[in-house]
Amino acid sequence: MPGRVPVRIVRNLNIVIGLQNYDVIVVGAGPAGGMAALTAARLGLRTALVEEHPQVGSPAHCSGKLQLHAFREVDRPPHLIMNTLQAGAFYAPNGAVARVRRSTPDSHVVDRTEFDRWLASEAQAAGAELLLSTRLRAAEHENGMMRVTGERGGRTFASTSSVIIDAEGARPVLPATLGVRLLRRLVFGLQYQMTGIDLEEPDCPEIYLGSSISPGFFAWLMPISGRRARVGLCVDPDLSGRAPIYHLDRVMREHPVASTRLRHARIERKLAGPIPVLGARRPTVIGGMLLAGDAAGQVKATSGGGIYFSLIAGRLAAQSAARYLGGESRGLEDYERAWRRRFGRELKFTAFARATLNRMTDDEINALIAAIGSDDSFRSAIEEHGDTAFQSRLLLPLLRRSLHPSRLGAASGAMVKALRYGLRALWDDGAHLATQTDGPRASGLGPRK
Ligand SMILES: Cc1cc2nc3c(=O)[nH]c(=O)nc-3n(C[C@H](O)[C@H](O)[C@H](O)COP(=O)(O)OP(=O)(O)OC[C@H]3O[C@@H](n4cnc5c(N)ncnc54)[C@H](O)[C@@H]3O)c2cc1C
Structure with a gap:
């Protein structure tokens, strides 16, 4: 640790309190x-x-999922860790699923x-x-x-x-x-901490995709312990005039998978907050x-x-x-x-990936998830290279598999379609993304108290 840096002395006469x-x-x-x-x-x-x-x-305003990488930035505080996540299940709007499981844990869930x-x-x-x-x-x-x-x-x-x-x-x-x-550009999140959930795997967060489910984002179910989980979603006010509570309650009632998990569940705690995307x-x-x-x-x-x-x-x-x-x-x-x-590269890549996802229709997401779920090569690429902190590391392995001549068939068709959206998003990135929505519009969240 370097020595103390000399303090500059400033005389300040107009301070009411906070004389330091x-x-x-x-x-x-x-x-x-x-x-x-x-x-x-x-x-x-x-x-x-x-x-x-x-x-x-x-x-609090967060689910507390924190990649293992982060514990190199802070001395690992073991008493704050509530769960460890190693897998992921990505659900299409029609209930089709792509499951991935890494050989090592990706993240812990902490109490924020x-x-x-x-x-x-x-x-x-x-x-x-x-x-x-x-x-x-x-x-x-x-x-x-x-x-x-x-x-x-x-x-x-x-x-x-x-x-x-x-x-x-x-x-x-x-x-x-x-x-x-x-x-x-802000999306607005709402999350319920719930108990009494019929969880499938305790180390596997579930992601529910689809513009009809969570416009401009996704809904999630993140296990924290036993039968408890955090269930939430975010909504982009430019893509839905409805508040997050409308969409979340709908997911809990009507989503083909989430609604069965949450049949006997009870809300313990609610939280909400904006995310800049x-x-x-x-x-x-x-x-x-x-x-x-x-x-x-x-x-x-x-x-x-x-x-x-x-x-x-x-x-x-x-x-x-x-x-x-x-x-x-x-x-x-x-x-x-x-x-x-x-x-910096991760912020650019994920902004581009978000713009791509936002352009996909629910039918296209159904096809993409079905493609990944039924294709060992895509799945193993995600399991090997997927890292929720550094998501751009997955791009090349997926591209390589999608565009390989021996594979240009049904499975990679959906992936190629997604890539086309990506290129279009890249083309008009500025115009599409740079919308100022910094306000409580349609969010159901008022100004910060
Ligand atoms: C629903 C939801 C779920 C999320 N889940 C995750 C997750 O699982 N994993 C993840 O990595 N990220 C998650 N996030 C994002 C994560 O919460 C934020 O990225 C993170 O909190 C950013 O930290 P920060 O220190 O920049 O800001 P914040 O955590 O927002 O902290 C800002 C602090 O500044 C204080 N403050 C603000 N203005 C002033 C002022 N003028 N004067 C004095 N104090 C002020 C606030 O009260 C607050 O305490 C989630 C966000 C939401 C909304």
């Missing part, structure tokens, strides 16, 4: 913010981790509330100051520093720092106050502010998974801040290059 100034203010105590604060504190930076809610991790709390407490133990019930509303540049203002316990809060790491989640407000309007868009460095996690759109648009990349981005942002404070003038700019090197 810091090297780094991290906004939001989710995975991106928790990891940023932990890393910054361990690097010796005077760090504040600011969270609007009175407790970290609450309200506990995970976020654990991360924040590690950051505190490393020296970060945790400021709860503190909602920031604006950021500005002031004499070479960053200044944030907001509220804390009903009073005005203000503070200064050399660097802000903005980890506000899917709907960040601070970039706009610095004059930057971020382009985002446009893929990352510039900028993620705005003067002295670095964006990390959902705030930067660092989410796989296919699956909505963002925890792993949020952890990486939080760590890289803090490391960039430390380099900048240590005297490297390009330290902050390098953040964008660093995270793109680690997972």
Whole structure:
């Protein structure tokens, strides 16, 4: 660990509360913010981790599926692991299924509330100051520093720092106050934690595809223990005028597979939240502010998974801040290059794959799933190369199998059709994807409280 970076002293006279100034203010105590604060504190930076809610991790808004890769970013917290996943079952709208089973586990399921709390407490133990019930509303540049203002316990809060790491989640407000309007496309998720489910395999999440089932996304059933699972879906408001609750209740009642699993099930808990699925868009460095996690759109648009990349981005942002404070003038700019090197390709690939999937009709999805389900070669490609964190690794093996001369028959026809959609999506990527839908429209979710 490098030595402590010298702290810049700034005199600030207009502060109502929050008299401190810091090297780094991290906004939001989710995975991106928790990891940023932990890393910054361990690097010796005077760090504040600011969270609007009175407790970290609450309200929860996530299924908690986290790839094993992620446990190389954090010291493995074994008590937080609820289940381990090694397989997957992909259901077409007509009930046809393609099952895959890897030889090693892919992901754990964690309790997100506990995970976020654990991360924040590690950051505190490393020296970060945790400021709860503190909602920031604006950021500005002031004499070479960053200044944030907001509220804390009903009073005005203000503070200064050399660097802000903005980890506000899917709907960040601070970039706009610095004059930057971020382009985002949001889908809106709703999930029930349920018990009394007739699960088929405890390590196998089920994915229910189809534009009639979950427009612009998919529905899922993710086992967590015994007969318990998380059952949810997301909806793209551009593709359905109905709220997620309408679609989820329909899946539970009418889906040919899910409805039988859930016949005797009972809801224990509900949660909801938006997911940015446009893929990352510039900028993620705005003067002295670095964006990390959902705030930067660092989410796989296919699956909505963002925890792993949020952890990486939080760590890289803090490391960039430390380099900048240590005297490297390009330290902050390098953040964008660093995270793109680690997972930029995945964001591009999954945004493209999402655009492709969104173009497929339910009949075409039925044919595709039937093709994969009945063809050992496709299945074994997925089992061998499939990695839910790095989904682009599957593209070449699938292409190779689809286009092999000996195989140009019924099975690869569906795959080739999907590829044609992919190419068309690539062609008009900008026009199709770059729709600003950053609002509560048709979501059934109001503005954040
Ligand atoms: C239904 C659903 C299921 C999901 N399932 C999975 C999954 O299984 N696996 C996976 O990898 N991803 C999943 N995701 C995505 C995942 O939740 C996000 O990618 C991840 O939480 C992003 O972390 P973050 O730190 O960027 O933001 P968040 O976790 O959203 O954290 C942001 C924090 O900042 C706080 N905050 C926001 N604004 C301010 C402000 N102005 N001042 C102070 N505090 C502020 C918020 O209260 C919050 O605590 C799911 C998402 C949804 C909606």
